[in-house]
Amino acid sequence: MLTKVAIARITGVKPHEVNLIEEWTNCIFVKVKGRAKFISKRAIERDFVESRKQRTRVLKVTQVDDGFEVENLEIGSRYKVTQANGFSCTCKDYENYGEGHYCKHIYAVVESFGDCDLNGGN
Ligand SMILES: [Zn+2]
Numbered sequence: 001m002l003t004k005v006a007i008a009r010i011t012g013v014k015p016h017e018v019n020l021i022e023e024w025t026n027c028i029f030v031k032v033k034g035r036a037k038f039i040s041k042r043a044i045e046r047d048f049v050e051s052r053k054q055r056t057r058v059l060k061v062t063q064v065d066d067g068f069e070v071e072n073l074e075i076g077s078r079y080k081v082t083q084a085n086g087f088s089c090t091c092k093d094y095e096n097y098g099e100g101h102y103c104k105h106i107y108a109v110v111e112s113f114g115d116c117d118l119n120g121g122n
Contacts, residue, residue, distance in 0.1 A: 010047050059108040070105040081109045
Protein backbone atom coordinates (compact mmCIF):
# COMPACT_ATOMS: atom_id res chain seq x y z
CA MET A 1 0.00 0.00 0.00
CA LEU A 2 2.98 2.27 0.60
CA THR A 3 4.46 1.92 -2.84
CA LYS A 4 6.21 4.20 -5.30
CA VAL A 5 3.23 3.86 -7.59
CA ALA A 6 0.84 5.10 -4.89
CA ILE A 7 3.11 8.00 -3.90
CA ALA A 8 3.52 8.94 -7.56
CA ARG A 9 -0.26 8.94 -8.04
CA ILE A 10 -0.82 11.14 -4.98
CA THR A 11 1.95 13.61 -5.77
CA GLY A 12 1.33 13.64 -9.51
CA VAL A 13 4.73 12.41 -10.69
CA LYS A 14 6.04 9.26 -12.37
CA PRO A 15 6.93 6.26 -10.13
CA HIS A 16 10.64 6.50 -10.96
CA GLU A 17 10.67 10.11 -9.75
CA VAL A 18 9.88 8.96 -6.22
CA ASN A 19 13.29 8.72 -4.57
CA LEU A 20 12.51 7.93 -0.95
CA ILE A 21 9.57 6.70 1.13
CA GLU A 22 9.74 6.67 4.93
CA GLU A 23 6.88 5.91 7.25
CA TRP A 24 6.90 8.23 10.26
CA THR A 25 4.56 8.08 13.22
CA ASN A 26 2.02 10.57 11.96
CA CYS A 27 2.79 10.91 8.29
CA ILE A 28 4.74 9.65 5.34
CA PHE A 29 7.99 11.38 4.43
CA VAL A 30 8.86 11.18 0.76
CA LYS A 31 11.35 12.65 -1.63
CA VAL A 32 9.88 13.33 -5.03
CA LYS A 33 12.12 14.64 -7.81
CA GLY A 34 14.65 15.32 -5.06
CA ARG A 35 12.22 17.47 -3.04
CA ALA A 36 11.03 16.53 0.44
CA LYS A 37 7.29 16.21 0.97
CA PHE A 38 5.00 15.09 3.76
CA ILE A 39 1.87 13.11 3.02
CA SER A 40 -0.80 12.31 5.58
CA LYS A 41 -1.65 8.68 6.22
CA ARG A 42 -5.27 9.50 5.45
CA ALA A 43 -4.31 10.57 1.95
CA ILE A 44 -2.52 7.25 1.46
CA GLU A 45 -5.51 5.28 2.71
CA ARG A 46 -7.93 7.25 0.55
CA ASP A 47 -5.76 6.68 -2.50
CA PHE A 48 -5.56 2.96 -1.77
CA VAL A 49 -9.32 2.56 -1.47
CA GLU A 50 -10.02 4.71 -4.54
CA SER A 51 -7.52 3.00 -6.79
CA ARG A 52 -8.72 -0.43 -5.77
CA LYS A 53 -12.32 0.55 -6.41
CA GLN A 54 -11.44 1.95 -9.79
CA ARG A 55 -9.54 -1.15 -10.78
CA THR A 56 -12.32 -3.56 -9.88
CA ARG A 57 -15.10 -1.33 -11.20
CA VAL A 58 -14.27 -2.21 -14.80
CA LEU A 59 -14.14 -5.94 -14.01
CA LYS A 60 -17.41 -7.81 -14.32
CA VAL A 61 -17.48 -11.11 -12.46
CA THR A 62 -19.90 -13.84 -13.52
CA GLN A 63 -20.22 -17.16 -11.79
CA VAL A 64 -20.09 -20.05 -14.24
CA ASP A 65 -20.27 -23.82 -13.81
CA ASP A 66 -16.62 -24.46 -13.10
CA GLY A 67 -15.53 -21.14 -11.66
CA PHE A 68 -15.80 -17.48 -12.51
CA GLU A 69 -15.55 -15.48 -15.64
CA VAL A 70 -13.96 -12.06 -15.24
CA GLU A 71 -14.51 -9.60 -18.05
CA ASN A 72 -12.68 -6.30 -18.34
CA LEU A 73 -15.39 -3.97 -19.63
CA GLU A 74 -12.83 -1.37 -20.62
CA ILE A 75 -10.67 -3.44 -22.94
CA GLY A 76 -13.00 -6.38 -23.53
CA SER A 77 -10.65 -9.07 -22.28
CA ARG A 78 -12.09 -12.13 -20.60
CA TYR A 79 -10.39 -14.55 -18.23
CA LYS A 80 -11.41 -17.59 -16.28
CA VAL A 81 -10.77 -17.87 -12.58
CA THR A 82 -11.05 -21.33 -11.09
CA GLN A 83 -10.53 -22.65 -7.62
CA ALA A 84 -8.93 -25.96 -6.81
CA ASN A 85 -6.29 -25.93 -4.09
CA GLY A 86 -6.26 -22.14 -4.27
CA PHE A 87 -7.25 -19.78 -7.04
CA SER A 88 -5.86 -19.78 -10.51
CA CYS A 89 -6.48 -17.53 -13.49
CA THR A 90 -5.93 -17.83 -17.22
CA CYS A 91 -4.37 -14.36 -17.58
CA LYS A 92 -0.72 -13.50 -18.28
CA ASP A 93 -0.25 -11.75 -14.93
CA TYR A 94 -1.16 -14.86 -13.03
CA GLU A 95 1.12 -16.93 -15.21
CA ASN A 96 3.99 -14.53 -14.53
CA TYR A 97 3.40 -14.17 -10.79
CA GLY A 98 3.23 -17.91 -10.33
CA GLU A 99 1.14 -20.00 -8.01
CA GLY A 100 -0.04 -18.51 -4.75
CA HIS A 101 -0.04 -14.94 -6.08
CA TYR A 102 -3.29 -13.28 -6.95
CA CYS A 103 -3.94 -11.23 -10.06
CA LYS A 104 -6.60 -8.52 -10.20
CA HIS A 105 -9.15 -10.98 -11.57
CA ILE A 106 -8.85 -13.18 -8.53
CA TYR A 107 -9.16 -10.13 -6.29
CA ALA A 108 -12.27 -9.15 -8.22
CA VAL A 109 -13.76 -12.60 -7.64
CA VAL A 110 -12.92 -12.53 -3.94
CA GLU A 111 -14.44 -9.07 -3.61
CA SER A 112 -17.60 -9.97 -5.50
CA PHE A 113 -18.17 -13.37 -3.94
CA GLY A 114 -16.19 -13.08 -0.76
CA ASP A 115 -19.06 -14.20 1.43
CA CYS A 116 -19.99 -17.19 -0.72
CA ASP A 117 -18.68 -20.68 -0.50
CA LEU A 118 -15.89 -20.62 -3.05
CA ASN A 119 -15.33 -24.35 -2.76
CA GLY A 120 -18.16 -25.14 -5.11
CA GLY A 121 -20.48 -26.73 -2.60
CA ASN A 122 -23.99 -25.29 -2.79
ZN1 LIG B 1 -6.01 -12.92 -13.88
